[in-house]
Amino acid sequence: MDTILSAYADEAGAGPKYRKVAEAIRRCIGAGTLETGDRLPPVRDLAWALKITPGTVARAYGLLTDEGTATGEVGRGTFVAARQRPAAPEREWPVPQVAPAEDTDRVALFGPSVPDMGQVALIHDALARLADRPHHNLLNYPSRTGYAPARAAVVRWLSGAALGPLEHEDLVLCHGGQSGVSLVMQTVLSGARPVVLVEELSYPGFRRAADLMRAEVVAVPMDAQGLVPEALDEIAVKHGAQLLCTSAEVHNPTGIVTPTSRREAIAEVARRRGLHVLEDDCYRLGPQAGPAYRALLPDTGWYVNSLSKGLTPALRVGFAVAPRDQAAGLRRSAEHGFFGLARPLADLVEDLLSRSETRRIMAAVRSEYGRYIRAAVNALGGFDVTWRPEIPFLWLKLPAGWRAASFVQAAEARGVQLRTAEDFAARDGFAPHAVRIAVNAQVPLEQFETAMGRLRALLDEPPERIAV
Incomplete structure (x- = not known):
């Protein structure tokens, strides 16, 4: 217990106490002072020693269990879980030469086609590594706990984005960005004929997902900075809209980037009118230009991203992120719709997003x-x-x-x-x-x-x- 107390004392700064407890235990594991199979202190004992509530320690243990760092055994306590299989050594992946198309007179420029910069070989290697995973992973339905390591990998992957406070429980893995858009609509929209707002030029997938929800789609005028807040306000009231779908970082198709001041004005309209905002960030491949609507609207801001544009669309992997208080509803939409990603695909996501080569x-x-x-x-x-x-x-x-x-x-x-x-x-x-x-x-x-x-x-x- 002394090593945990010392590591906890070193955890400086603001933030929830349960997260500091969890990070202190992770540091002890990383330093080797806690090893696989070691029993963590009983909840009440550690809470007394740290002068915090037992509920705080229990939540920290739950977080560690969800992410696979610890494992709980009924009647025996909580133990350090077996270490994750060590990552493959970093290496360079071969980049094949691009071969001319059979018909060199025709070039399809309908949608972006991702170049192979080594990701094909990387994915092949990751698929081979899946054979080392426990066999029981291939015998059971997806579970929230079982997929926690994959979700945690996504959270680390998104750590550079201004999304507001984010934990792995706030997101679901889905079948590409379009699946994420549909999941958010299923979670948010209600009534016989809900109204969804989109930019006057917008990603067609917004309209297609709305059609499936029997929703009416109404376009909002744009200018050189994106959506016009005054028009958004007027249209949201007139139509009793429930959801706005937008792309602030890379507007598809115009390439407009909405500046922070305009995002804040749009967020204020959404806050005043009780409007949910879904941001599709699938086209952003570089640094973020401004805060996501999820950061600006902690109660009604949603976020969708995927691996399709920057790695490969073949895997059909995306991430839908809910506002903190809406996460349970988003999980329910996913679980009721398709249970969850296939387990090998979730494991592949965890592997790929945990590797610096990616x-x-x-x-x-x-x-x-x-x-x-x-x-x-x-x-x-x-x-x-x-x-x-x-x-x-x-x-x-x-x-x-x-x-x-x-x-x-x-x-x-x-x-x-x-x-x-x-x-x-x-x-x-x-x-x-x-x-x-x-x-x-x-x-x-x-x-x-x-x-x-x-x-x-x-x-x-x-x-x-x-x-x-």
């Missing part, structure tokens, strides 16, 4: 996207194009003489496939004459540059007449 590979993916973005800007920079080197798409406002549908049709005739602004607009909404150009980093850079040259040639020679 962050290094994702940084390389971001850098590779940047090479393609620079090639696009070199070709199209003379036009009205919005871009950032860490975002895997560009937003191109077409010059006079072009309409979006005609431009996309002409581009496809030259082997380049794009998406128009209409794909991101409400069914009855206005869409500008603009296109989104996604980065396909799975084709050689030279092939991508050729595609950009074709688009440049079209932009330089708009049709003489525009069909009405």
Whole structure:
């Protein structure tokens, strides 16, 4: 017990006492003064020694048990759990050469295609490592306790984001970002015809998820900084909206970043009108530009992210994070809908997000996207194009003489496939004459540059007449 008392005394700063107790025990385990199988002090004894309540110590033990650091045995007490299998030694993963597509005259730029910067070999290795996991993991339904280590890995992964206080109990693992959006809607929306607000140009998945919930979707006007707070206020009251879906860090499709002052104004509207706010942060690959709505709205701010854009969309892994007081409802939506991720997939998430190589590979993916973005800007920079080197798409406002549908049709005739602004607009909404150009980093850079040259040639020679 003395080693725990000493470690607890060294825990400085503000924060819940139960977390300090848990961290003190973790430090003792890391230092080797507590070893596998050692019995932790009885709750009342440790509480008396630390001059805190037994409930605080019990909560700390529960946290350690949930994350797999400790294990409780009925009638015997709480023990240091077997150490997690040591991580594989850090290594460099091979980056294969990008092979030209079979049809080099056609380049699909509908959506971003992630380059392989070593993640395929990393995932293969992680899958092999799953064979070492306990066999009973493959015989039982998912459980909240069993998935605690994977959720804890996600919390560490998200530690650099301004999300407000976050514990692993506040999030659920889901099947990609779209699944997370649907889970939040299932948790928040009520009534026969709830109303969901979106930006006037927005990720189509918001509308699709709302359709499944039989919700009405209403668009909110935007300006160069994102949603217009005054319009949001008026529309939220008029329609009795329950949920706003938005992307403040990387707006899809325009690439707008909403500054902190605008986020605060939007949060104030949401607070005043009792509006939940769901932030989709799946496209952010670099540092955060401002606080998430979950930090600004502790009671009604929701957050969704995934591994799809920075690592691979093939795994279909995402994270939905609830406000602290709404976590039980989010878990219930997941458990009632699909019980939870398949256990091997949850274990794979834990493995990947616990390895430093994963962050290094994702940084390389971001850098590779940047090479393609620079090639696009070199070709199209003379036009009205919005871009950032860490975002895997560009937003191109077409010059006079072009309409979006005609431009996309002409581009496809030259082997380049794009998406128009209409794909991101409400069914009855206005869409500008603009296109989104996604980065396909799975084709050689030279092939991508050729595609950009074709688009440049079209932009330089708009049709003489525009069909009405």
